[in-house]
Amino acid sequence: MHIEPGLVEGGKIFLSYATAAGVVGYTAKLSLDTIKRDGFAALLLRAAIATALVFCFFEVLPHQPVGVSEVHLILGTTLLLLFGSAPAAIGLASGLLIQSLFFAPFDLPQYGMNVTTLLVPLFATAALAGRIIPKKRAYVDISYQQAFKLSVAFQGGIVVWVGFWAFYGQGFGVDNLSSIASFGAAYMTVVLVEPLIDLGLLAVAKLLRHLKGTMIVDKRLYSAA
Secondary structure, three states: OOOOOOOOOHHHHHHHHHHHHHHHHHHHHHHHHHHHHHOHHHHHHHHHHHHHHHHHHHHOOOEEEEOOEEEEOOOHHHHHHHHOHHHHHHHHHHHHHHHHHHOOHHHHHHHHHHHHHHHHHHHHHHHHHHHHOOOOOOHHHOOHHHHHHHHHHHHHHHHHHHHHHHHHHHOOOHHHHHHHHHHHHHHOOHHHHHHHHHHHHHHHHHHOHHHOOOOOOOHHHOOOO
């Protein structure tokens, strides 16, 4: 979902700084909540694991340029269910920054757009999880239907934000509309794969019950809220 260089230029790019500041600020709030609940060490450990995974998602897993951006298998829902909102957000932001600094410096000007495009859908997905997953149900016990809804929310949110930046930067010309449509159609195919990966990893987590109560994973993974 990397925004292509040149898609948003000039003074328009300052909007991305504002949106990035907003998502970073909200991440800080979630981080403080996690520290109060689980401790600083737990937040740091989960965020570090999430960061390493995100970097691997970007650099190791297949990705393909399509239209106005790239199609990635980011697995944001997986990160959310395993580690919680704050560690997942830190992992996405940090993994993206590491990639931009050391492997794709041409992406740095677009970092504000990219981090916004990742984190706003993550926060929306977390809110949706609170609505569709009963409080008495641990995350390892969610259904395929629930995992699918979360995946649609996260991946669909990314498509919406990429489309927003493309329209904001390049307007509503036919070529731009075609590129956005191509990206959106290609990216939403990820929705067919991600719920299966989520459920597969949750099944593995069920076999690793000794992780329950440790700092490695979010408490909700094994315990009802």
